[in-house]
Amino acid sequence: MPKNKQIHLDNRPVGEAVASNFKLVVSDTPALQDGEVLVRHQFLSLDPYMRGRMNDGKSYAQPQPLGQTMIGGTVGEVIDSRNVKFSAGDKVVGMGGWQEYSVVDGDQVGALRKVDTSHVPLSAYLGAVGMPGVTAWYGLVKIIAPKVGETMVVSAATGAVGSAFAALSKARGCRTVGIAGGPEKCRYAVEELGFDACVDYKLHPDAVSLSKALKEACPAGIDGYFENVGGMVLDAVLSRMNAFGRIAVCGMIAGYNGKPVPLTYPALILMNRLKIEGFIVSEHMEVWPEALKELGTLVATGALRARESVAQGIEAAPEAFLGLLKGKNFGKQLVKLHG
Amino acid sequence: MPKNKQIHLDNRPVGEAVASNFKLVVSDTPALQDGEVLVRHQFLSLDPYMRGRMNDGKSYAQPQPLGQTMIGGTVGEVIDSRNVKFSAGDKVVGMGGWQEYSVVDGDQVGALRKVDTSHVPLSAYLGAVGMPGVTAWYGLVKIIAPKVGETMVVSAATGAVGSAFAALSKARGCRTVGIAGGPEKCRYAVEELGFDACVDYKLHPDAVSLSKALKEACPAGIDGYFENVGGMVLDAVLSRMNAFGRIAVCGMIAGYNGKPVPLTYPALILMNRLKIEGFIVSEHMEVWPEALKELGTLVATGALRARESVAQGIEAAPEAFLGLLKGKNFGKQLVKLHG
Numbered sequence: 024m025p026k027n028k029q030i031h032l033d034n035r036p037v038g039e040a041v042a043s044n045f046k047l048v049v050s051d052t053p054a055l056q057d058g059e060v061l062v063r064h065q066f067l068s069l070d071p072y073m074r075g076r077m078n079d080g081k082s083y084a085q086p087q088p089l090g091q092t093m094i095g096g097t098v099g100e101v102i103d104s105r106n107v108k109f110s111a112g113d114k115v116v117g118m119g120g121w122q123e124y125s126v127v128d129g130d131q132v133g134a135l136r137k138v139d140t141s142h143v144p145l146s147a148y149l150g151a152v153g154m155p156g157v158t159a160w161y162g163l164v165k166i167i168a169p170k171v172g173e174t175m176v177v178s179a180a181t182g183a184v185g186s187a188f189a190a191l192s193k194a195r196g197c198r199t200v201g202i203a204g205g206p207e208k209c210r211y212a213v214e215e216l217g218f219d220a221c222v223d224y225k226l227h228p229d230a231v232s233l234s235k236a237l238k239e240a241c242p243a244g245i246d247g248y249f250e251n252v253g254g255m256v257l258d259a260v261l262s263r264m265n266a267f268g269r270i271a272v273c274g275m276i277a278g279y280n281g282k283p284v285p286l287t288y289p290a291l292i293l294m295n296r297l298k299i300e301g302f303i304v305s306e307h308m309e310v311w312p313e314a315l316k317e318l319g320t321l322v323a324t325g326a327l328r329a330r331e332s333v334a335q336g337i338e339a340a341p342e343a344f345l346g347l348l349k350g351k352n353f354g355k356q357l358v359k360l361h362g
Numbered sequence: 363m364p365k366n367k368q369i370h371l372d373n374r375p376v377g378e379a380v381a382s383n384f385k386l387v388v389s390d391t392p393a394l395q396d397g398e399v400l401v402r403h404q405f406l407s408l409d410p411y412m413r414g415r416m417n418d419g420k421s422y423a424q425p426q427p428l429g430q431t432m433i434g435g436t437v438g439e440v441i442d443s444r445n446v447k448f449s450a451g452d453k454v455v456g457m458g459g460w461q462e463y464s465v466v467d468g469d470q471v472g473a474l475r476k477v478d479t480s481h482v483p484l485s486a487y488l489g490a491v492g493m494p495g496v497t498a499w500y501g502l503v504k505i506i507a508p509k510v511g512e513t514m515v516v517s518a519a520t521g522a523v524g525s526a527f528a529a530l531s532k533a534r535g536c537r538t539v540g541i542a543g544g545p546e547k548c549r550y551a552v553e554e555l556g557f558d559a560c561v562d563y564k565l566h567p568d569a570v571s572l573s574k575a576l577k578e579a580c581p582a583g584i585d586g587y588f589e590n591v592g593g594m595v596l597d598a599v600l601s602r603m604n605a606f607g608r609i610a611v612c613g614m615i616a617g618y619n620g621k622p623v624p625l626t627y628p629a630l631i632l633m634n635r636l637k638i639e640g641f642i643v644s645e646h647m648e649v650w651p652e653a654l655k656e657l658g659t660l661v662a663t664g665a666l667r668a669r670e671s672v673a674q675g676i677e678a679a680p681e682a683f684l685g686l687l688k689g690k691n692f693g694k695q696l697v698k699l700h701g
Contacts, residue, residue: 075633253628275629285624289592290614293640294414301632 024052024061028337029092029122035079040348044077045093045341052124060129061103064119067337067358068096068149069344071251071274072303093121093340096154098138098145099361106130114140116148121340123360133308142323150355151329152318155183158304159249160314162271163191165307166300167247171196174241176260178202179251180212180221183329183355184273187318188249189216190327194317197247200240202256204350211353215328224256230287233259249273254284261291272301330354363391363400367676368431368461374418379687383416384432384680391463399468400442403458406676406697407435407488408683410590410613411642432460432679435493437477437484438700445469452476455487460679462699472647481662489694490668491657494522497643498588499653501610502530504646505639506586510535513580515599517541518590519551519560522668522694523612526657527588528555529666533656536586539579541595543689550692554667563595569626572598588612593623600630611640669693 026049033046055061076087076094087094097119101109106129109115117135119125127135138148150156159177169175175192177185180201189212192199201212201221212221220240227233237245237259244265250257253275264270275284292299321327332352334343340358347356365388372385394400415426415433426433436458440448445468448454456474458464466474477487489495498516508514514531516524519540528551531538540551540560551560559579566572576584576598583604589596592614603609614623631638660666671691673682679697686695 257628272632275632283627283629285626286628287624288622289596289625290622292638293611293614293642296640296642296645297638298640299631299636299638301635301637303632303635306635 024054025063025124026050027052027122027124029120030337030340031091032077032087032089032093034089036077040074040077040345042341042345047338053126055103055105055126058106058128058130059104060101060106060109060115060127060135062097062099062115062117062119062125062127062135063102064097064099064123064125064360065362066098066146066149066333067119067121067340067360068153069340069347069356069358070096070154071348073344074348094118095120096149097125098148104129109135109137113137114145116153121337121358123337143319146331146355146357147322147329149357150183150331151187151322151327152315154304155355156187156318157311157314158273159184159187159191160318161302161304161307161310162249162273163188163195163247164314165310166271166298166302167249167269169195169197169247172198173246174198174200174243175247175249176200176202176237176241176245177249177251178224178256178260179274179350180218181208181216181330181354182251182352184249184251185212186216186329186354187321187327189218190321191317193217194321194326198241198243200237200245202237202260208353211330215330217326227259230255230258230262234262237263244268247271250275258287261286261288261297264291264295264297266295268295268297270297270299272299273304332356334358336360363393364402364463365389366391366461366463368459369676369679370430371416371426371428371432373428375416379413379416379684381680381684386677392465394442394444394465397445397467397469398443399440399445399448399454399466399474401436401438401454401456401458401464401466401474402441403436403438403462403464403699404701405437405485405488405672406458406460406679406699407492408679408686408695408697409435409493410687412683413687433457434459435488436464436699437487443468448474448476453479453484455492460676460697462676482658485670485694485696486661486668488696489522489670490526490661490666491654493643494694495526495657496650496653497612498523498526498530499657500641500643500646500649501588501612502527502534502586503653504649505610505637505641506588506608508534508536508586511537512585513537513539513582514586514588515539515541515576515580515584516588516590517563517595517599518613518689519557520547520555520669520693521590521691523588523590524551525555525668525693526660526666528557529660530656532556533660533665537580537582539576539584541576541599547692550669554669556665566594566598569594569597569601573601576602583607586610589614597626600625600627600636603630603634603636605634607634607636609636609638611638612643671695673697675699
């Protein structure tokens with residue numbers, strides 16, 4: 024059996040997460056028991072939700088245990104199987120964690136899913152046709168419920184969720200505006216991802232300034248907002264929401280590290296009769312088949328071409344993850360573990 | 363025709379509203395035209411929403427014009443009519459404004475409604491069986507949608523909305539907890555209004571302290587919250603919301619005067635997958651008949667006995683209104699205009 028490099032959570036962050044919270048461990052891959060499958064990971068997905076798991080306190084999910092392999096989505100290839108449902112060579116999606124190999128109980132419902140790579144690249148099952156894509160779908164379709172001609176806005180626009188959001192929103196006939204950091208990301212959002220406009224939040228020192236830029240990009244106001252970041256961006260968007268606007272809250276990166284970031288003017292919720300709803304996509308498994316079908320079609324037809332940011336080797340995972348929390352990634356953040 | 367004392371909005375508040383924003387004006391009551399009705403007001407309703415109308419900026423409703431009679435709900439008696447639908451002696455509810463008499467076009471839909479005072483006192487049509495009651499009903503039934511055994515919380519618990527909320531929530535089998543200011547109001551909430559417990563926010567210097575008191579009053583957490591005040595109270599309640607909790611936002615008194623009051627920890631919306639929705643009851647006229655029917659029954663059977671705070675004479679309206687904004691009223695704030 025191959026040697027397996029893993030990244031464990033060694034200690035919990037005090038304030039900002041740092042590289043020394045993680046620890047590289049090399050172990051032997053255990054021999055397979057009946058029903059088990061050995062997966063050789065090709066890609067690991069890095070996602071903001073992992074930061075929440077690193078805390079011990081009350082959060083929206085179970086904390087990541089100390090001294091164990093970090094949780095994370097993976098795609099890879101079955102290289103050994105003692106389960107009739109899986110054979111060597113199968114391409115699979117699972118929650119293999121921050122490691123090069125995983126041993127999975129192939130009979131556990133939802134633990135391992137075979138995927139078709141004839142029209143969709145394997146890595147896309149961690150992004151556009153995976154959890155981030157379904158996240159965008161749920162927030163847009165189930166919470167925001169857009170109408171043709173409305174204006175939709177998403178923050179972290181060039182990330183995996185934002186990219187999928189753009190394709191889904193354009194497919195519904197909405198003006199679709201992104202918020203991203205830097206001219207390169209904003210240009211990419213418009214030229215490659217199909218956004219009608221993209222606002223560079225880094226050009227704006229405060230919410231008032233960003234709000235003015237949003238007014239230009241959204242001349243008819245904002246009807247739906249998909250929230251990935253929180254903080255100043257949320258304040259600015261709130262000031263431009265139309266009456267009866269809907270906000271799907273999926274991420275608040277600005278609040279994960281250290282102290283909570285306040286929302287400046289909550290009375291706008293009343294003034295504009297807004298609906299704001301937080302959600303976690305893994306609690307809505309019933310929508311996955313419908314969402315994945317639409318997302319798979321968008322990818323296969325080229326309507327959704329999401330960019331990837333790929334770190335090389337498991338050792339690079341912690342730095343890539345810390346960069347993701349600071350918005351340094353450009354597109355879906357992956358770690359390549361095997362060719 | 364009788365002389366008519368009116369309160370006009372003379373100038374707009376800069377920061378906190380003050381008595382000199384208002385001006386007493388005495389005018390003649392105009393002669394009735396065909397279709398018009400002359401109403402002698404018995405009570406004027408004072409409500410927090412009026413503060414929002416005093417501003418000129420973007421708010422959730424049209425600003426109150428300067429130099430005109432302040433908007434407001436009234437109940438009274440028809441004393442003269444040139445409309446076949448109304449006769450002298452009819453008891454009516456309308457939006458007569460801050461004045462002793464009003465001349466109303468009896469044909470305008472919704473302008474004037476005849477009411478039955480055989481089981482429900484006339485003033486109740488401004489409170490429990492009027493706009494505040496329907497407000498409580500809409501927030502509880504349509505936004506929070508409580509389940510038997512859940513815990514419901516309302517701020518400004520002894521006000522007109524809070525009183526109705528308690529009766530409606532108890533009728534649905536929920537633990538019902540109020541938040542009010544001072545021991546007298548809290549005792550009244552439990553002994554007279556049917557709350558299971560009431561937390562005195564004035565005993566708590568900050569949201570952390572108030573949150574601890576809420577934990578005692580709500581040992582199973584909070585599933586539904588009806589927001590009337592904002593500020594520290596909202597922060598404290600948010601910290602005790604259960605997963606999938608719902609918050610109906612009806613008022614943010616703390617934000618009307620002067621500067622916006624921030625919400626400290628918006629990431630809780632995500633962590634607990636909360637739904638927060640602002641509403642204005644006048645935009646949901648379709649629910650009024652159903653709501654008024656339930657509220658009328660609760661009042662007629664004695665299950666809802668809301669307290670009133672009655673100021674005497676139109677001259678007393680500005681001070682009573684400013685007191686309401688500071689929580690000085692105890693129960694539904696009315697102004698008695700005629701016996």
